Amino acid sequence: MKARLDRPQILLGLLALAIIGAFLLLHGNYLISALVLAAIYAIVITGLVLLTGLNGQYSLGHAAFFGIGAYTSALLTIAGVPPLLASAAAIAITGAFGAIIGVPLLRLRGYYLAVATLAFQLIMLSVLNGWRQVTLGPSGMANIPPYAIGRWVVRGESAYYWLTWIVAFLCIWGGVNLWRSRIGQALLAIKSDEAAAAAMGINVSALKVQIFALSAALAGLGGSLYAHYVTFISPERFGPIASFELLLGALLGGVGTPFGAILGALLLIALPEVVAPLRDYKVMVYGIVFILVSLYLPLGIAGLIQGTYVRLCGGRRPGALAAQTGKTEAGA
């Protein structure tokens, strides 16, 4: 990771080129709309990568933050608030939710933490379904206005492609910056040893809550863009299966670097196509993939690529990366 994050500019440049290249290749193709969704997922998954990869916390409740962001943005813009302000509100509200539930979560670790976030997810799903005066219940909210930045109204697939991928790119860039920063390094220290981190003067609880809030806020931002893009939202899209898919995307893409979020998001878009013939057994396949990834690819595909790169070009063994999930690189 370090060897690679020392020169993240190269990878960020490649990402920018890929974003432009994909547009030129697929312009007018139905795949553009799939890529818009991928960009939105990449934003949310970046939050999960930072939470898990930097700080070792797991969330099975991110679809709830995604939903809170989507409903916040939908309700406000339907009421006449400009979308840019609605996005800011979605970020602020999901960030605040993250901070509030982050405090009791401080006492929990690993799978206990994941189960507690799942409980939050279920509560939020009930609220979205039950609070009909505001959310219109299970029938969902339609006619959400398109996104707009000042006078520029975002219409058509191409416009959403640029909007969502520019935001996704900025999130990855921010994630890469954070990873290398003082706070990022402190979060990594907390992940290895909380007592030793505290002995460095790091306020462990405060930072754990902060990263949880940031992670939730990124999900909220993704949700806000999602609502305007699809123009119709209903609670079922923000349930536990969606949370599970997002976490699967993060782990599959790789939590050792923010770039893993891009891979995870693309896989999340491709996977349903691949497993489409299985229909009702889709979730079962997800479960199997989940188990296989945690056993054999603890750093996801990004980790696999980096491991291969290091092996081919010499240099550092990817041991530091493997250690980040607390597992050995069993199968790779």
Add this chain to the structure above:
Amino acid sequence: MAFAGLVALSNVSFRVPAGRIHGLIGPNGAGKTTLFNVITAIIPPSSGSVLFETRDITGASPHRVARLGIARTFQNVRLFRNQTVLENVMVGTFRHTGAGMMSGLLRLPRAVAEQRRTETEAVECLDFVGLSDLIDRDAEALPFGQQRLLELARALALRPKLLLLDEPAAGLNHRETEKVGELIRSLPARGITVLLVEHNMALMMSVADAIVVLNYGVKIAEGTADEIAANGEVIRAYLGDEDIG
């Protein structure tokens, strides 16, 4: 200090004068590490108090104690295993740096400049312990002796006023132990007060200005190295006594 139903320390009271190396010895289970954990607020004492400079730091949280300038190393070496040698020491500068999450996300010039400064400082700390050639190694991949030195460099990066060293020579060979001894001796010149727990008596006698002896959680002696070496009760505590049941 009552701990898990046992009195681990009782009525232990001593002062560590600034700019000195103060030793703390005692047989296994005497309460030395417990005392360190009380000072660094990992374990709250059931009674008694810890004073640092002029303030009462009893019951503060561990990160606050560190922020006041008390650094420590751990008996069983606790490095940040996912980070490189340099990154470990840079985390040690956390106490006197200030860039927050936002300036980190946006990579603000102020945060970048601060990080350059801390990197230089971290390299200096590594240079001091002789590890500056190993900057990009994984901390975990270092041999044990170098891990101890890295932990020392990380603690020095806090710019501590008081440094608690918990058996810094345990597991080291003769040459490494001598090197650690030299490093410890040079700390007061850097304005660092040292409280040292160490089983290696030769090392302890060669660096400590004064020594406190604990046995079964009670202070049984305090004095210079020579006084302690001649103290009958200390010798009994170490060699064992048929009468102690």
